[in-house]
Amino acid sequence: MNRHRDEEMARTIFAEHGRAMQLYATRLLGDAAAAEDVVQEALIRIWRHPEVLTNGQGSVRGWLLTTVRNIVISRMRARAARPPEIPESPASPAAVEDHASAVATSVTVHAALDTLSPEHRAVIEQVYLRGRDLDEVAAALGVPKGTVKSRAHYALRALRRAIRPEETWERQRQ
Amino acid sequence: MNGHDPDELSAYALGLLDAGEAARVEAHVAACEGCRADLTELRATAAALDQLPVETFVHGPPESDRALRRALARMRRDDDPGR
Numbered sequence: 001m002n003r004h005r006d007e008e009m010a011r012t013i014f015a016e017h018g019r020a021m022q023l024y025a026t027r028l029l030g031d032a033a034a035a036e037d038v039v040q041e042a043l044i045r046i047w048r049h050p051e052v053l054t055n056g057q058g059s060v061r062g063w064l065l066t067t068v069r070n071i072v073i074s075r076m077r078a079r080a081a082r083p084p085e086i087p088e089s090p091a092s093p094a095a096v097e098d099h100a101s102a103v104a105t106s107v108t109v110h111a112a113l114d115t116l117s118p119e120h121r122a123v124i125e126q127v128y129l130r131g132r133d134l135d136e137v138a139a140a141l142g143v144p145k146g147t148v149k150s151r152a153h154y155a156l157r158a159l160r161r162a163i164r165p166e167e168t169w170e171r172q173r174q
Numbered sequence: 175m176n177g178h179d180p181d182e183l184s185a186y187a188l189g190l191l192d193a194g195e196a197a198r199v200e201a202h203v204a205a206c207e208g209c210r211a212d213l214t215e216l217r218a219t220a221a222a223l224d225q226l227p228v229e230t231f232v233h234g235p236p237e238s239d240r241a242l243r244r245a246l247a248r249m250r251r252d253d254d255p256g257r
Contacts, residue, residue, distance in 0.1 A: 007246055014242040015235045022236035024229040036241040043245035065227060109222045110230065124223065125231040127188055134190045146181070153184035160219045 009050065010043050017061055021068050028072045038075070042067045062110030112162035120155035123148055177202075178209055187216035 025035035045067055052063050126137040138145045185191050186199040203209050
């Protein structure tokens with residue numbers, strides 16, 4: 001309908017989430033070219049469901065990665081249905097689906113991450129991207145190790161509240 | 175870890191501590207019911223994070239913009255986006 005706005009949306013999504021989608025699809029498929037097809041399809045799907053961007057439920061990142069996973073699964077099933085022409089795939093559909101069920105339940109966790117302050121989110125991101133090496137995380141963020149630990153604590157506490165809002169985090173101590 | 179130290183507990187739950195620091199946390203937690211309960215909840219949250227694909231934490235565009243260009247071409251071709 002509004003072509004300019006739609007194209008801007010696709011460019012914006014790709015600029016922020018394209019690398020995550022591409023890497024995730026490549027890891028699941030073991031094939032960067034096939035992964036590009038999957039990313040293209042995911043962009044088309046969010047174009048057809050733009051309400052995902054504005055409904056305030058869950059996170060765009062969570063929706064996109066879940067969509068990437070769903071596309072990968074359906075393509076693997078299609079491949080398995082015609083085995084002779086298809087080379088061995090690096091991950092079986094069953095393995096991907098095992099992993100995927102965990103991803104599906106984690107849409108809430110994606111949304112919880114979106115509630116963190118930039119400082120707290122950065123600590124969690126660095127911890128996961130840098131293999132939990134405290135020195136590297138502290139160096140990457142340019143803060144002392146004690147600050148990393150302190151922010152990690154606030155981040156975990158905030159995530160806990162966001163994931164399970166009905167439970168109180170702090171316990172009474174005598 | 176001397177006394178209750180939530181920062182050390184969180185770092186422990188995330189696997190950030192070295193062996194010596196971790197041993198001190200474990201010794202404290204073994205003797206402190208409150209910190210033990212806190213640690214259980216911190217670990218549950220860390221486990222929820224562990225479920226996410228690591229790509230969750232990657233930002234920016236990929237090296238090639240081929241997927242974007244192809245998607246834009248399809249969008250231009252496709253008069254009916256199916257809305």
